[in-house]
Amino acid sequence: MGLFIALIRRRELKKMQAAAEWNLTLITQAKSVAQESVNDLMQVGTDYETDSVVAKRLQTRRYQLKVYEEKLDQQKIALETQLKEISAELQSCEQMIDANIKSSFSYSVGG
Numbered sequence: 001m002g003l004f005i006a007l008i009r010r011r012e013l014k015k016m017q018a019a020a021e022w023n024l025t026l027i028t029q030a031k032s033v034a035q036e037s038v039n040d041l042m043q044v045g046t047d048y049e050t051d052s053v054v055a056k057r058l059q060t061r062r063y064q065l066k067v068y069e070e071k072l073d074q075q076k077i078a079l080e081t082q083l084k085e086i087s088a089e090l091q092s093c094e095q096m097i098d099a100n101i102k103s104s105f106s107y108s109v110g111g
Contacts, residue, residue: 003100006093013090020086024079031072038065 048055
């Protein structure tokens with residue numbers, strides 16, 4: 001019975017791992033887009049005087065994008081930690097499967 005539970009758990013862990021890796025990819029892409037937007041705003045911002053309303057709005061938007069990048073960094077760190085946890089549990093599950101296969105399918109011959 002332990003073998004089947006371990007097999008089911010391994011399948012669920014692999015699903016979780018794939019989902020976390022996909023989310024990590026999405027976060028990396030979103031961060032890249034945010035960085036490009038900040039760079040674009042910095043280039044556009046040099047065309048306006050620092051006291052103008054447009055320049056202040058651009059500065060506010062740039063700050064909001066930086067905060068967004070920081071949030072993405074935090075999410076990325078959390079996902080990387082989750083992936084490490086999943087990997088460790090997956091390794092433990094593989095060991096459990098191997099142990100169950102050994103004990104279930106080995107023959108003791110002796111006298």
